[in-house]
Amino acid sequence: MDEIKFELESVEKTKEIKKKTRKKRKKLHAFNSLTPKEWTQLSRSVWPAKEVSSQRKWYHKEHGATFSEALAERAIKMYSNAGDLILDPFVGVGATLLAARNLQRRGIGIELYEKFVNITKNLLFQETLFNGTDQELIHGDCRNLLEWVEPNSVQLMFTSPPYANFIKQSLEDRRKTHKKSRLVIDNNSVVKEYGESKLDFGNLTYDVFLSEIKSLMKNLLIATKPGVYNVWVIKDCRNCKNGIPFIDFHSDIGRLGREVGFLYHDLIVWAQNDQRRLVLLGYPSVFYVNINHTFLVILRKKKEKK
């Protein structure tokens, strides 16, 4: 009799353990559906260019300051799940929306200039393979993003903003000073101004730009779900002409993020040595390095307290 009782008890115990393990397993299900192996593989802090580059097409040249779909795809895999909403407030010619669509995420992209909106629209409609997910493209000023994006709805914000008026300044500088230098002839640059609009963040001086980015971040904080991520793709710059050898742009973005209430969560280096030719800088009097990397500044909205 005792034996039977013991057996019954141990069957009950096993059932209980199995139930607990099932519950635990359920808890272990990653928010982005990655397996532990995939999670580990994606957790490198340095991303070599060859791992995140895609073929350059005509519309990348047409725009002049794009990132690859592969770069956006990698971040989207890390920070979201199928069906989630991805936002890019400076969507350009649509790399983030195309990547979101490829990975069955929903997307909202905002772009100021009609010429870029039209390119992205065509690209999105050309391929119908994943038209089950929906991508919304807005022609407008991202300062007004809360008109189109619900509070607490965005799983991942992924973007590269204009770099204040640095592009404008460096193009002027190249036109005037470096007409015949390797900087112009040899470095393969396709960079150009986006346009003349006063609403364009690329037409603002750095101080004004930072204060406008801060206001934008306040809206992004509202739009983002608690506990999830905003990723800013940022390259540091120089403005030697005006006596500023190094502009610590990515640190300013991290600082502004913290000031509006995000956590500065992580920093990733996109290593671009293989993509860029070296140019002679400052020779023979001042030694500068070629800035051949871009940062991904990862901000996280705090979780709500229960």
Ligand SMILES: C[S@@+](CC[C@H](N)C(=O)[O-])C[C@H]1O[C@@H](n2cnc3c(N)ncnc32)[C@H](O)[C@@H]1O
């Ligand atoms: C660095 S580019 C982004 C390129 C994009 N990641 C891509 O791969 O195509 C920045 C974009 O922001 C746009 N832009 C500038 N000011 C804006 C504003 N106020 N609202 C929305 N878009 C704006 C520019 O026209 C430009 O296309």
